[in-house]
Amino acid sequence: QAIMFIFKSLGARCIQFLDQVVPHIIISIRTCGPSNLRESLLKQVATLSGIVREHLRPYVADIFDIVEQFWRSRHLSTIFSLISHIAVGVPDEFKLFVPQLIHLYLSSLDEIQLAEVMEMERHVWNGGRNLKETERLRLVIRSVRGLRGVLRNFLHVLVPALLRLLDSMVPFLSHNSRDQGDEYADSKSDSISVLILETISALLTCEGTDNGLRVIGPQWGDKKVDSGNLSAKVVQPLLRLLTGRYRADLSVGLSVVDTICVCAQQLGVTTWRSEERRVGKEGRSRWSPY
Secondary structure: OHHHHHHHHHHHHHHHHHHHHHHHHHHHHHHOOOHHHHHHHHHHHHHHHHHHHHHHHHHHHHHHHHHHHOOOOOOHHHHHHHHHHHHHHOHHHHHOOHHHHHHHHHHHHHOOOHHHHHHHHHHHHHHOOOOOHHHHHHHHHHHHHHOOOOOHHHHHHHHHHHHHHHHHOHHHHOHHHHOOOOHHHHHHHHHHHHHHHHHHHHHHOOOOOOOOOOOOOOOOOOOOOOOOHHHHHHHHHHHHHHHOOOOOOHHHHHHHHHHHHHHHHHHOOOOOOHHHHHHHHHHHOOOOOO
8 A cells, every 4th residue: 555655646657666566466466365465455456557557568467367366256346446447547458358358257147047046145145144146246247337348349248148147037037936925036136137137238339339338319220230230139038028928027127128229229210120119019018107
């Protein structure tokens, strides 16, 4: 902390000292015993990246090795903060490691069997211990959403992974599950489902853009040649969720409708097929009073 205070005071003048400080911090993160110390060091590296920005380039590879080493640790929230700082401070170098980051995201999303997580955490809740798994899941999803601009070339793998996760939650979203009186599992699944849907919507708005940050306007476009392909694949699973035998919670149902609307805007009016409009209206009619 003292070193970071000095670096903040020096500003750009601290760059000459990076090679004397950063390697030692990285070694300490890898080898230190107390987790509190590691947590503090990770935060200091994130702070440092905001100070020296592109001058941290020689150490990005080592930083991503640390990210991968401690991905499944209790430091995940701090690691995501560090990743975000690197993405802003050293964007060109960061892009080289996006495939490695995508692999970590997908491994986290695909390895989670939500039914098992809910069952396990239900017992953990009853035992009075701290909960971890669903919070880790939220952190991963929020990180994907926050970095959507630099992940736009990998939407074709991220969005299906999120849809598979959402599909695994369908039994928890049924009103029938609420009859069993498990309010804990219901509230957990509802909030995660809404977060997944909001993230899918945010990712889809990046489809077919150069910088991943285009905001779709109020009018449906019909001249987007290179966008909408992914949206077309997303629509049908969402429509099935609205019109199938499961009836989702209100907040989840409205989030599904919002995501379908994003898909429709991405597809454009000329490619929003009549069948999808018809089924979509049928599903949205359940939520129109709200």
